[in-house]
Amino acid sequence: MGRYVLRRLLQMIPVFIGTTFLIFVMVHALGDPVNALFGDKAPDPAVAAQIRAQYNLNDPLWLQYVKYMGNLFRWDFGTTFSGQTVTSLLATAYPATLKLTAVAFTIEVVFGIGFGLISGLRRGGVADNSVLILTLVVISIPTFVTGYVLQYLIGVKWGIVPATAGDPLTLQSLLLPGIVLASVSLAYVARLTRTTVAENSKADYVRTATAKGLPRRRVVINHLLRNSLIPVVTFLGTDLGALMGGALVTERIFNIHGVGFYLYQGIVRQNSNTVVGFVTILVIVFLAANLLVDLLYAVLDPRIRYA
Amino acid sequence: MTTVMEKKTETGRLVPGTPLLEVRDLHVEFKTRDGIAKAVNGVNYSVAAGETLAVLGESGSGKSVTAQTIMGILDMPPGRVASGEILFRGQDMLKMSGEERRQIRGQKIAMIFQDALSSLNPVLSVGYQLGEMFRVHRGASRKEAKAKAIELMDRVRIPAAAQRVGDYPHQFSGGMRQRIMIAMALALEPDLIIADEPTTALDVTVQAQVMDLLAELQAEYHMGLILITHDLGVVADVADKIAVMYAGRIVETAPVHQLYANPAHPYTKGLLRSIPRLDQKGEELYAIKGLPPNLLKVPAGCAFNPRCDAATDLCRTETPALHQVMDKDGAELAGRRSACHLWKETLHG
Numbered sequence: 001m002g003r004y005v006l007r008r009l010l011q012m013i014p015v016f017i018g019t020t021f022l023i024f025v026m027v028h029a030l031g032d033p034v035n036a037l038f039g040d041k042a043p044d045p046a047v048a049a050q051i052r053a054q055y056n057l058n059d060p061l062w063l064q065y066v067k068y069m070g071n072l073f074r075w076d077f078g079t080t081f082s083g084q085t086v087t088s089l090l091a092t093a094y095p096a097t098l099k100l101t102a103v104a105f106t107i108e109v110v111f112g113i114g115f116g117l118i119s120g121l122r123r124g125g126v127a128d129n130s131v132l133i134l135t136l137v138v139i140s141i142p143t144f145v146t147g148y149v150l151q152y153l154i155g156v157k158w159g160i161v162p163a164t165a166g167d168p169l170t171l172q173s174l175l176l177p178g179i180v181l182a183s184v185s186l187a188y189v190a191r192l193t194r195t196t197v198a199e200n201s202k203a204d205y206v207r208t209a210t211a212k213g214l215p216r217r218r219v220v221i222n223h224l225l226r227n228s229l230i231p232v233v234t235f236l237g238t239d240l241g242a243l244m245g246g247a248l249v250t251e252r253i254f255n256i257h258g259v260g261f262y263l264y265q266g267i268v269r270q271n272s273n274t275v276v277g278f279v280t281i282l283v284i285v286f287l288a289a290n291l292l293v294d295l296l297y298a299v300l301d302p303r304i305r306y307a
Numbered sequence: 308m309t310t311v312m313e314k315k316t317e318t319g320r321l322v323p324g325t326p327l328l329e330v331r332d333l334h335v336e337f338k339t340r341d342g343i344a345k346a347v348n349g350v351n352y353s354v355a356a357g358e359t360l361a362v363l364g365e366s367g368s369g370k371s372v373t374a375q376t377i378m379g380i381l382d383m384p385p386g387r388v389a390s391g392e393i394l395f396r397g398q399d400m401l402k403m404s405g406e407e408r409r410q411i412r413g414q415k416i417a418m419i420f421q422d423a424l425s426s427l428n429p430v431l432s433v434g435y436q437l438g439e440m441f442r443v444h445r446g447a448s449r450k451e452a453k454a455k456a457i458e459l460m461d462r463v464r465i466p467a468a469a470q471r472v473g474d475y476p477h478q479f480s481g482g483m484r485q486r487i488m489i490a491m492a493l494a495l496e497p498d499l500i501i502a503d504e505p506t507t508a509l510d511v512t513v514q515a516q517v518m519d520l521l522a523e524l525q526a527e528y529h530m531g532l533i534l535i536t537h538d539l540g541v542v543a544d545v546a547d548k549i550a551v552m553y554a555g556r557i558v559e560t561a562p563v564h565q566l567y568a569n570p571a572h573p574y575t576k577g578l579l580r581s582i583p584r585l586d587q588k589g590e591e592l593y594a595i596k597g598l599p600p601n602l603l604k605v606p607a608g609c610a611f612n613p614r615c616d617a618a619t620d621l622c623r624t625e626t627p628a629l630h631q632v633m634d635k636d637g638a639e640l641a642g643r644r645s646a647c648h649l650w651k652e653t654l655h656g
């Protein structure tokens with residue numbers, strides 16, 4: 001087990017270098033950041049030269065990357081063009097996104113698995129068909145549409161919850177953005193759970209559990225659901241990273257100053273330090289979540305052993 | 308809950324011979340896309356404490372469906388009990404509430420399934436699955452349940468039970484897994500065990516060990532045993548009586564040795580003839596011609612008539628009743644019945 005974790009951690013190094021380098025290249029492919037900074041105005045050559053020197057923009061790309069990575073190991077993510085350190089941005093943005101993701105993830109897990117279980121147990125029934133239709137609708141509609149519509153209806157028109165999440169973030173204000181962020185993943189989780197539950201409910205060991213005279217509740221939860229959750233957990237693990245990255249749209253709609261908000265700003269202003277810094281952390285979160293899922297796998301299914 | 312007085316031994320077990328289970332004219336059907344499949348068409352059989360009934364039949368003859376109906380684990384829908392009674396110690400289980408039936412399952416009637424690998428939960432340790440019986444039905448603590456699980460594993464002679472109690476089903480061999488299934492069925496010392504092809508998935512040598520173990524434990528607890536199988540070899544050693552099923556009906560019942568010596572139904576005769584024998588080495592093996600009938604359209608008259616060498620016009624039009632079988636002098640043979648118009652010719656001819 002220990003060796004497996006070590007090997008997985010070592011495998012993360014090339015993945016980490018590869019992804020960060022790709023992001024680095026892509027951000028630079030957007031164009032000259034100095035021009036973007038000055039917008040429509042022509043930059044003063046002296047100032048431009050100074051900025052270029054300060055941000056190593058005259059170096060070849062690979063050297064810029066090496067210098068950037070070198071700084072990274074000293075926990076120096078560089079500064080933005082406006083002079084703020086990226087670390088300070090990260091410190092404000094990540095807690096906000098983590099809170100939002102936590103709310104969304106909880107909603108996704110509880111309702112996704114809940115709906116999926118009901119649907120899978122009563123296949124072909126009214127509940128099942130409602131879940132199927134609703135999830136299809138949710139999956140088909142882009143998040144920004146769901147976001148704006150729910151914001152208008154629930155937040156503005158009926159005023160049930162705050163329309164935007166201000167500062168400080170409260171659980172109540174995060175509820176609506178959480179639902180919006182979770183919606184698509186929730187639909188996938190519900191459908192995935194439905195399929196595995198329906199499949200496993202015909203399994204021999206479920207029949208055995210019934211034949212043992214166990215109460216229905218125990219058969220479903222201890223025997224059926226436990227086995228059915230194995231593929232769902234895989235999805236949830238990879239989705240955790242996707243939720244954090246995908247918060248971009250939701251955060252803009254509900255004015256939450258999180259990762260998505262700053263990432264958007266960084267892209268618009270072609271601020272490579274901000275973009276690469278934020279994505280780097282996202283990559284780490286994603287990799288960690290994946291490792292965690294694989295380890296959780298062995299806990300859920302004893303047939304899987306890591307050596 | 309019993310309506311009749313039952314005699315018990317000093318250990319609280321039912322005295323051998325006490326009637327346990329009686330299936331009366333059971334009809335079970337399945338709704339399918341192509342119509343209604345009549346899987347069980349009027350099955351009658353009974354088992355007493357300490358007795359072993361072997362139910363013999365091909366796949367699709369309704370033997371497993373009957374067993375699942377007795378257990379109350381039939382998938383409904385598509386399955387449906389159309390009519391009949393299942394009396395357990397005098398009470399009709401088909402009239403009981405779901406909760407009453409659940410209390411019987413595992414505690415009074417237990418079941419052993421064919422494939423122990425798929426019938427045991429792959430993600431729970433065998434100790435947990437065995438202990439669950441005591442935790443749910445007897446309110447035992449985790450620790451007590453574990454101790455009981457080890458005790459049970461010892462009983463079915465699994466080596467190093469205490470070390471293996473935390474192992475998972477895939478870590479055991481096929482024979483050991485089936486022993487665990489037996490232990491699970493035995494856990495609460497039920498009155499009746501239904502074993503649905505318990506040795507089909509096992510090697511021949513292991514088959515014998517598992518059957519011996521089952522027979523030994525049955526004798527010890529005076530349990531009734533319904534042994535469902537398609538293997539005539541397994542039956543001969545352990546069963547007291549046999550019920551042969553074909554197309555959802557019982558075609559012949561008889562005490563085990565009489566059936567082997569002198570079958571009273573052409574189907575049984577065909578089955579016995581199709582057993583490979585050493586003294587017929589080199590000769591072509593007999594096979595019953597044709598295939599089992601489609602349950603959606605069972606042939607008119609006797610369901611076996613299209614495959615029967617002796618079939619007459621009567622067989623093609625009229626369904627035979629389950630006749631009492633008599634010897635040449637006209638004396639009734641106890642426990643012998645045959646659903647064949649020509650049982651006399653089959654038996655004596």
